[in-house]
Amino acid sequence: MILKGKAVTRKIYDKIKSGLADQQRQPKLAVLVIGYDPASDFYVKNLQKNGKKNGIKVEVINLSSEISQDDFIKEIERFNIDPGTDAVMLQKPFPEHFDDEYIAEKINPEKDVDAFHPVNMGNLVLDKPGFIPCTAAAVLEILDYYEIETSGKNVVVLGRSNIVGKPLANLLLRKNKTGNATVTVCHSRTENLPSCIRKADILIAAIGQPEFVKGDWIKEGTVVIDVGINLKEDEEGSRYTGDVLYDECEGKSGAITPVPGGVGSVTSAMLLMNVYKAFKNRAEKE
Structure with missing residues (x-):
């Protein structure tokens, strides 16, 4: 299954427009x-x-x-x-x-x-109300929209940035619909990385390295969420690729996000959703 972002963004934008109608x-x-x-x-x-x-x-x-x-x-x-x-x-x-x-x-x-x-980052870790980084929020929206179960699943987050990897690890641990996962965070110092990734029921790749994850690194049926968007230039010309080698991983995965057309478009929508939330928060205080 291809986890396209277009349907997810439509749902987000419909929610914004509905909330602003009055x-x-x-x-x-x-x-x-x-x-x-x-x-x-x-x-x-x-x-x-x-x-x-x-x-x-x-x-x-x-x-x-x-x-x-x-x-x-x-x-x-x-x-x-x-x-x-x-x-x-x-x-x-x-x-x-x-x-x-x-x-x-x-x-x-x-x-x-x-x-x-730091206040918003701290609120995220402590599971308190606050803004969530847009890319991390986009990943959860995709999982939720396509009804991909996270509870009890082995989720490997590839990358430990403050923008994606760390927030996602914390969000996936929350006691809610898109949480309750067993989370492993892999990075540049992880030993035997392919072996670690093969244990994943859900792989979230967010390292900014074009086509880094190969098809034989994932097990059959793994859900692959590719956060990366990299401009790659080769004999075929210039093109955007993700952090996973799509052609190898698509057939083996249970579901996969395309690049482009996957996480990126949902990230932009989640930013505007955060703007809407900021607006609503201010309106409630006035």
């Missing part, structure tokens, strides 16, 4: 962009388009590539206190000299829809 104003997301990056520009424009279709205003603030870290933080603080802004997103890449962790601490946690602030 609202007096549009939710607003401020996206701070430094300089120009082609991939970043494509993503942000797509976000604007999807926001417009679903009742969310996405305002892009283009900043000079020469901006200092202090001035960038002033921009963040401006939107932190702006009553007309419900959510703030900091689009990467940042200049090399920026301190990513320090900057993440400057976002208002209640507007931090990427869930990078």
Whole structure:
């Protein structure tokens, strides 16, 4: 079975539109962009388009590539206190000299829809209300939509990033519909990696290495969630691939997400869902 993202995103967007139907104003997301990056520009424009279709205003603030870290933080603080802004997103890449962790601490946690602030990360670990990183949330949405059982299953998360791997490991341990899994996190120092992956009932690959996982690394019937999206150039030209070798894994897997058309599109939808939640949270407090 191919786990396509389109049907999942449609369900998410329908929920957003339904929730906004009786609202007096549009939710607003401020996206701070430094300089120009082609991939970043494509993503942000797509976000604007999807926001417009679903009742969310996405305002892009283009900043000079020469901006200092202090001035960038002033921009963040401006939107932190702006009553007309419900959510703030900091689009990467940042200049090399920026301190990513320090900057993440400057976002208002209640507007931090990427869930990078330590408060939101801590809430996730402690199973308290708060924003969930969009890619991790997208993986759970796919599992839920396609009714893939996680309870009692061996789930291998390949990758330990703060954005995907670590949040997912914690979310899969929760006592809920998409949790109660037995979770193993594999990474660059894991010994005998193929053997570890072969134990997985569900494999979630999130390392940013094109076609890294081979077909003989997974057992028959494994559910493969491929988070990676990598631009690969070879004799066939340029193309996007995931972290698993799709042609080898598709026939052996019980279900698999395609790249593109899988996790990536759902991630964008979950970001807008977080904007909607930020908007609702503010409305309830007013």
